[in-house]
Amino acid sequence: MTAFEYVALNDRGSAKKGILEGDSSRHVRQLLRERGLTPVDVTATRANVFTGSWFQWWRRISPMELALLTRQIATMVGAGLALEQAIQAVAQQSSSRRATSVLMTVRGNVMQGQSFSASLGEFPQTFTTMFRATVAAGERSGHLDSVLANLADFLERSFETRRNVEMAMYYPLVLVVCMVAIVVLCLTYVIPDIVEVFATSGAVLPTITRVLLATSDFLIDFGWVIAVACGAIIAIFNLSLRQSKFRLSWDRFKLSVPILRWLIRSSSASRYASTLAILGKSGVPLVEAMRIAAEVVSNVWLNSRLGEAVGKVSEGSSLRNALDATDNFPPIFLHMIASGEASGTLDELMSKAAEFQQKELERRVETIVQLFKPMMMLLMSGMVLLIMLAMLLPILNMNALVL
Numbered sequence: 034m035t036a037f038e039y040v041a042l043n044d045r046g047s048a049k050k051g052i053l054e055g056d057s058s059r060h061v062r063q064l065l066r067e068r069g070l071t072p073v074d075v076t077a078t079r080a081n082v083f084t085g086s087w088f089q090w091w092r093r094i095s096p097m098e099l100a101l102l103t104r105q106i107a108t109m110v111g112a113g114l115a116l117e118q119a120i121q122a123v124a125q126q127s128s129s130r131r132a133t134s135v136l137m138t139v140r141g142n143v144m145q146g147q148s149f150s151a152s153l154g155e156f157p158q159t160f161t162t163m164f165r166a167t168v169a170a171g172e173r174s175g176h177l178d179s180v181l182a183n184l185a186d187f188l189e190r191s192f193e194t195r196r197n198v199e200m201a202m203y204y205p206l207v208l209v210v211c212m213v214a215i216v217v218l219c220l221t222y223v224i225p226d227i228v229e230v231f232a233t234s235g236a237v238l239p240t241i242t243r244v245l246l247a248t249s250d251f252l253i254d255f256g257w258v259i260a261v262a263c264g265a266i267i268a269i270f271n272l273s274l275r276q277s278k279f280r281l282s283w284d285r286f287k288l289s290v291p292i293l294r295w296l297i298r299s300s301s302a303s304r305y306a307s308t309l310a311i312l313g314k315s316g317v318p319l320v321e322a323m324r325i326a327a328e329v330v331s332n333v334w335l336n337s338r339l340g341e342a343v344g345k346v347s348e349g350s351s352l353r354n355a356l357d358a359t360d361n362f363p364p365i366f367l368h369m370i371a372s373g374e375a376s377g378t379l380d381e382l383m384s385k386a387a388e389f390q391q392k393e394l395e396r397r398v399e400t401i402v403q404l405f406k407p408m409m410m411l412l413m414s415g416m417v418l419l420i421m422l423a424m425l426l427p428i429l430n431m432n433a434l435v436l
Contacts, residue, residue, distance in 0.1 A: 041070035048073070050130070094132050094159045096195075100188035102132060107181030116177070117143050135159060148172055163308050166325050170315035180315045187311045194303065194391045201398045208409045216416055220249040221256065238427055245423040277333075285334040288361065292401070297332055299394040302366050304329045305339070306387035313380040320347045335361050352379070366390060 041049050049070065062072040094102070102123055109119035117140050124136035135156055142152035150169035153160040160168075164184065171180030225246070238246070252259075273279045288294050308329050312322035320343060327339040342355035353371040356362050366386050373382030 040074040041065050041072045043070055094129070094135060096188060096192045098127075098129060098132060099159065100185050100192060102127065102136070103181055103188060104185035107178050107185060110181065111178035116149060149177070162328050163312065163325050166317055166321070167311055167315045170312070170317045174316050183311055183314055187307060190388075190391070191304070191307065194395065197395050198300075198398050201395070201402050205402055205405045205409060208406075208413075212409065212413050212416065215413075216420075217252065217256075219420055220245070221252050225249050225253070239423075241419070242423045242427055245420070281333050281337070284332045287332070288334060295397070296394070297335070298361055298363060299390050299397070301330045301332060301335055302362050303387050303390035303394060306366070306383050306390065310380050310383040310387060313383065319352065323352075335359065363390070 043049055058075045061075050065072045065075075105123045105126065106116075106119050109122055110116060114122070120136050120140040120143065124133045124140065127133050127136070138155065139149075139152045142155065143149055148169070149172055150165045153165050153168060167180060167184050168177070171177040174180070274283065288297060305326050308326035309322050312325060313319065317325070323339070323343045323346060327336055327343065330336045330339060338359035338361060339356075342352075342359055345355040345358065346352055351371070351374055353367050353374060356370065357367050366389075369382050369386040369389070370379070373379035373386075376382075
């Protein structure tokens, strides 16, 4: 059976939306009429997914919601429910129409004989390669419930780490935007009206005032040119990033910037280790796990180096030496991997290495933000002082002439 999204009218003429399973759209329309509803539109849920467009992004399940759905399915499967029953129960429980639509489509595929992991492949924007590979390993091992539970833990940790880093970066970003907005507002609206009084009096304006007035006139006359130019530069840059050679060069350049290099190395190491750990615990072979884990690393240059590491491990090299050759992983991270390989507890130490890198990343980002705050306050104070001097110096000069 296939899941269909429908829009129907009740006896009062009010529209009602929902999801219903049926053999065909005609069957679903018949079911709706039996419920006293007049069908207006009936569409298969899979037909409502626009792969590779912003529609797909709009219909994508959020990371935290995905973690919750994964844990619910794991709990129900562990309680003895059949997989299709567990998916249906979670779909009915979900308050998100998007999640319900996706889950009901997956359930329909499972009931038609597809594996759970293959059914998830119809929604690659929601269920990543790592997610599907982990589920496939759980299906092969017969421990799907425990694998899904571990996967839910991984998704929750990843979400918390990303949220903590993003929340730490919001404050300085807001400060920068506010500072730029205030300065532009003062230069284009406040300063010209105040200083015009002194300019019309014929008094010689101080240098700082004349510079500020010139800047104000330039922004008023050519502000739109600057805005258009900035927009064009951003658009051209984004288009250039779609070119593989430019993206590779740009990502390589970012790894040469000191602070940015550290942030990319730490975040990439954390995601890479977490993915390897969850795949290893699920029974995925190391070489395949490395190939899948490389996909979670967004830096193209580092991703290509990890591809070389996969080849070295497949040829017999140790994981530690292969990753060390990339020259983009912290030393303590490599030492923990070497210890895990030597002791036979690679998955466990990989998880600890990922946890360590996550905490270290959060601590460093918090430190950078704390240092950034006084710097921004000093910069904002300097701008305010500059504007005040530009307005007060003409007044002081006029008072001196009067005296």
